[in-house]
Amino acid sequence: MINDYEFVNMLEEYRNEFFRYIYRIVWNDSVAEDVFSSAVQTAWQSREKFKPGSNFRAWMYRIITNKCYVANREIKRNSLDVDELDESHFAVDPDLEKRMTDDPEWITEHAGDELLEAMKQLSTAERSSLILLAIERYSYKEIAEILEMPVGTVMTHLSRGRTRLRRLLMDHVLNTGLIDLKNKHVQKHINQQLKQG
Amino acid sequence: MMNQSREYQAYVDEQLSVDQVINLEKRLSKEEIAELEREREYENHISNFINDSGPDCPDDLWAKLKDQMISEIEQNEDVPVPSIGSKQKDIPVVHTPKLNLHDFRVWAIAAMFIINCAFIVAFLQYRNTKNDQPQNLIVFNEDMDQFASPAEFKGNFTDVKQYLHNVGLPVNLRTPSPNMHHKIKALGARVVKVQEQRYGEVYMSCCDKPMLVLIGRKDQQFPNEHIDFSNLSFYHIDSKVIGDLRVWVAGPHKPDGIISLFDGDSI
Incomplete structure (x- = not known):
């Protein structure tokens, strides 16, 4: 069994990482604090179940993610129906998509707030999968273990989450005329280059 | 498939x-x-943007939770001593025979109690002394097996990379190409604590010379005073910042080969 002080030290070491993860799943300061407190208390009460030498972060993420589901009032689904795997209704215009993805810095500079807003519209499973992969750098297999679902379902959540993010961003970019603005910006830059020589 | x-x-x-x-x-x-590749760059950029958006854990919240846990530990560690004051009236009066101080058995029991106490005190002192010692006092030795022996975990580059990832030090350690000028090996790793600072310690060798690799937070210092370089006539040291982390490479060989294997772009 792990030493109690060591357990507290490990929690202290990762507290900011865990808190940021929770915040990105629940997107509310006070809810994030409640979930964090509840997760730490659950972990503390269950510390005898943690096996020394095993992956502490993954063990904690499992507890935290379950708390996030409760906080978001969502039911964790361990698999998706075959119909739901059809992503055609999330499809985006490939030409527009290319115009967006070819300059990600421009997008975050002009639509950063909308990107964060779009994150809030994803499901808990989609957000958790995306954050655990892209930010916490877990593998598909590890994410599947943390979220307690098959690897294929994790990949589906990732794919759908990304597609929905893009679609929401694209709607914003089109509705606000940002793409036209960007095209003008690019055109202006090209004209300047031509003038210079 | x-x-x-x-x-x-x-x-x-x-x-x-x-x-x-x-x-x-x-x-x-x-x-x-x-x-x-463009798709990957886009996703990485979006991830980095989202990564910068979250707040840290509020200090007062953590302090409250930590206090609760520490006080629970301390309560459990305290030997319960019955109070003679206010609670005395709740204890039913039981007439026990008076101790006869001339009885040999009383003195024998007292002596055993004192000896036991002395053992417990000695054990606790030993344990505390042991815990206070730095855990990563490294002595560079030409014998590679001896050098690798303290590793908590033994493995090659891929295993070490995964280990570092699992212990919360997500740096990308690439496997050196067979054509690389320096012959670099990864032997194992462990996590150590020096003066409450946590480091990942990777055991590597470059051209058959033992090299020490430490990974810590960007703002941590290289714990020079806890590493014994006295077996070496000279040593090199270099470091590289990767995101929020820093990698130090030290040893009798130039560290540039090993340091080039670390980057933070991907895991």
Whole structure:
């Protein structure tokens, strides 16, 4: 069994990482604090179940993610129906998509707030999968273990989450005329280059 | 067998093995590879943007939770001593025979009690002394086996990379190419604490010379005073910042070969 002080030290070491993860799943300061407190208390009460030498972060993420589901009032689904795997209704215009993805810095500079807003519209499973992969750098297999679902379902959540993010961003970019603005910006830059020589 | 879109997704997310990547890249045109690379850059950029958006854990919240846990530990550690004051009236009066101080058995029991107490005090002192000692006092030794022996975990580059990832030090450690000028080996790793600072310690060698690699937070210092370099007539040291982390490489060989294997772009 792990030493109690060591357990507290490990929690202290990762507290900011865990808190940021929770915040990105629940997107509310006070809810994030409640979930964090509840997760730490659950972990503390269950510390005898943690096996020394095993992956502490993954063990904690499992507890935290379950708390996030409760906080978001969502039911964790361990698999998706075959119909739901059809992503055609999330499809985006490939030409527009290319115009967006070819300059990600421009997008975050002009639509950063909308990107964060779009994150809030994803499901808990989609957000958790995306954050655990892209930010916490877990593998598909590890994410599947943390979220307690098959690897294929994790990949589906990732794919759908990304597609929905893009679609929401694209709607914003089109509705606000940002793409036209960007095209003008690019055109202006090209004209300047031509003038210079 | 993965379908094509899943395979592309795993490629973008760097979840394929080296063989799978080579196999896929053989089947793709240059334009398709460039398209997937662009996709990866886009996703990385979006991830970095989201990563910068979250707040840290509020200090007062953590302090409250920590206090609760520490006080629980301390309560459990305290030997319960019955109070003679206010609670005395609740204890039913039981007439016990008076101790006869001339009885040999009383003195024998007292002596055993004192000896036991002395053992407990000695044990606790030993344990505290042991805990206070730095855990990563490294003595550089030409004997590589001896050098590697303290490793909590033994393995090659891929295993070490995964180990570092699991212990919360997500740096990308690349496997050196066979054509690399320096012959670099990874032997194992462990996590150590020096003066309450946590470091990942990786045991590597470069051209058969033992090299020490430490990974810590960017703002941590190299714990020079806890590492014994006295076996070496001279040593090199260099460091590299990777995101929020810093990698130090020290030892009798130039560290540039090893340091070039670390980057933070991908895991």
